[in-house]
Amino acid sequence: MDDVGDDGVGDKIERLQGLRGRRARLDAEELALLADISAAVGDDRGVAEELTPVLRVSTREVERRIDDGASLVRRMPQLLDAMRSGELEAYGARRVLAVVDPLDDEAARSVDALLADKLVDAPETAWQPGNLAQRVRRLVERVDPGGQVERSRRARVERKLELAPGEHVMSSLEVSLPAEVAAACYSRVDGMARSLRRGGDQRTLDQLRADVTADLLLGRDPGVTPLEAAAMVSLHIPVDAALAISDEGCELDGYGPVPAPIAREIMTNERSIWRAVLCDPGTGEPVDLGRRRRRPSAVIRELVRVRDRECVMPWCHRPARHCDHDHEHPWATTDDGGGGGSTSVANGGPRCRRHHRLKDQPGWNTRYDPVHGNTRVTTPHGATYTAHRHPILTPTRTAPTRDTSARCAARHDSPTRRVLGRDAPVHRQAVVAAPARDTTDAERQNDDSPPF
Numbered sequence: 001m002d003d004v005g006d007d008g009v010g011d012k013i014e015r016l017q018g019l020r021g022r023r024a025r026l027d028a029e030e031l032a033l034l035a036d037i038s039a040a041v042g043d044d045r046g047v048a049e050e051l052t053p054v055l056r057v058s059t060r061e062v063e064r065r066i067d068d069g070a071s072l073v074r075r076m077p078q079l080l081d082a083m084r085s086g087e088l089e090a091y092g093a094r095r096v097l098a099v100v101d102p103l104d105d106e107a108a109r110s111v112d113a114l115l116a117d118k119l120v121d122a123p124e125t126a127w128q129p130g131n132l133a134q135r136v137r138r139l140v141e142r143v144d145p146g147g148q149v150e151r152s153r154r155a156r157v158e159r160k161l162e163l164a165p166g167e168h169v170m171s172s173l174e175v176s177l178p179a180e181v182a183a184a185c186y187s188r189v190d191g192m193a194r195s196l197r198r199g200g201d202q203r204t205l206d207q208l209r210a211d212v213t214a215d216l217l218l219g220r221d222p223g224v225t226p227l228e229a230a231a232m233v234s235l236h237i238p239v240d241a242a243l244a245i246s247d248e249g250c251e252l253d254g255y256g257p258v259p260a261p262i263a264r265e266i267m268t269n270e271r272s273i274w275r276a277v278l279c280d281p282g283t284g285e286p287v288d289l290g291r292r293r294r295r296p297s298a299v300i301r302e303l304v305r306v307r308d309r310e311c312v313m314p315w316c317h318r319p320a321r322h323c324d325h326d327h328e329h330p331w332a333t334t335d336d337g338g339g340g341g342s343t344s345v346a347n348g349g350p351r352c353r354r355h356h357r358l359k360d361q362p363g364w365n366t367r368y369d370p371v372h373g374n375t376r377v378t379t380p381h382g383a384t385y386t387a388h389r390h391p392i393l394t395p396t397r398t399a400p401t402r403d404t405s406a407r408c409a410a411r412h413d414s415p416t417r418r419v420l421g422r423d424a425p426v427h428r429q430a431v432v433a434a435p436a437r438d439t440t441d442a443e444r445q446n447d448d449s450p451p452f
Contacts, residue, residue, distance in 0.1 A: 010381040021086030028083035031069035031090065038066050064094075071097050075108035078116040087119075092129040099136045102151050103144055111139045123386045125314040134256050141257050145247060148259040179255045180235065180266050183319075189213050190322065195224045236306070237263050251309075301325050304348045304370075307389075312368045312375050313355040314387035323350035326359070328368050346371055 034051075041047045048062040055062055072080040072093060079096060082088045096115075100108045115136060119126060126132065141148050156178050164172045177185070193208035201208060215222040236251045241260045250263035305320040326349050349368045351359065359366050363380025373389025 013381055013383070020089065024083050024086045024089045027090035027093070028080055031065060031072055031083075031093075032080065033069070034066045035069035035073040038070050065090075068094055068097055071101075071108075075100070075103075075105050076112040077109075078112045082116070082119070087127055088132070092127065092132055095129040095133040096136050099133055099140055102147065103140065107140075107143050107147075110143045111136060114139045114143070123314075125385050125387055128315055130317055137256050141259070145259070149261045152259055152262050179252055179258070183252075183255070187321065189216070192222055192224045196222075199224070235263055235266055237267060300345055300348060303345045304350060307345070308350050308370075308373075310350070311352040311355055312349045312387075312389075313351065313358075313366070314375055314377055314385045316352055316355055318350075318352035320350035323352045324356045325349075326351040326356055328370055 037047060037051075045063070048059050048066060051062045051066075052059045055065070057065075068090070072083075076093075076097065079088070079093060083090075083093060100111050103111065115132075118135065118139075126135070159176050159178065161173065161175045164174060166172055175182070189209050189212050190205075192212045193205055196203075196208050196212070197205060203211065212222045212224075214220075235258070237260075238246070238248070238250075241248060241250055241263065244260075244264065247260035250258050250260045252258045252263075304325060305323075308320050310316065310320055311318040311323050328347055328349050347370060349370050355366075358364055365376075365378040367376045368374070375387040375389075376384065377386075378384045
């Protein structure tokens, strides 16, 4: 990359890249060595105790590293090779291993091979841990679709609440919930906090969210009543999946792919509210709407959120429902009463507040094409990163077949069909607004990328 100015920042950034590569190779060497030691001693877990003072970490961390090394050597050898070539550090590898952990060795090796193939021509942002884990989830769904349902149901049974004492007379509450329920809880608290803030409350949004949560749990009045919509998120379901004709294409807003049987259970839950969003069968995208005023309508905002799902910055996972609506081509009133860039779905994109402000900072060049879903970012010191949005539906121009129509009719009286309530073309997208998980920690939102 080019050095900008006399401060040599570009050179320092290049040095950081070199350090990251060296750290990745050292991580690979350590994990492979731990795997060799583990193989030599067999099931003797006492070796972790012996290595604790050597590695100067906790015994539990040593055990994790031993398990990670053994899994990489036995189940994910191509991922280990990527570490040896400097592409991936131990943290990113651990994120991947957590996703494939429930698979048997053969299935894990299949995911490993598919991932290696997909990463050959992938952009640099594909290697960020959050992006990598999200792609691996899709591959696991492809390799073992039936197991996904069983794992999801087992995980839901294991929901729990934990108290973690912290420093400075503070503690954390961590609750493990079904993804759609967790996201709805956060959306509701966030909506109440924002209402209080708009009403003149001087507390920060983080303080308000924490205080509102405490008030609700302790049975106190938080002083505000949220709209019902504040506790809703979108579940994208192709109509053939909603009718149990297929088990593919279901995604939870701000989370990623979910098994179709779980998606249907969410959709048919009597406490869920859902509606259909018409999508172009050729592009898989929602239908565009627009108007001349700068402030977008609720319909435009919702379509943009449904289409993009997350902040368009290549390394941000902030869900679109918590982002600003940004005009990609600036809107500006002209003398003839018209405007610059239109206020429409074709000119709108979600940017979290941090990246919305960053867009106008000197040296940053961020471009997003809402129609084709391409993002290109150039930093002040010359590095360029790209990302591409996946369509909600798989693009197709094939009309529904007679067999498909017959199967739809055969399911006319199914519980799912009664929820849909009316006939819908196969290229229509069902969106469930249901009570889901998203990343809300500011430090964790921006270190990983959206789907690529």
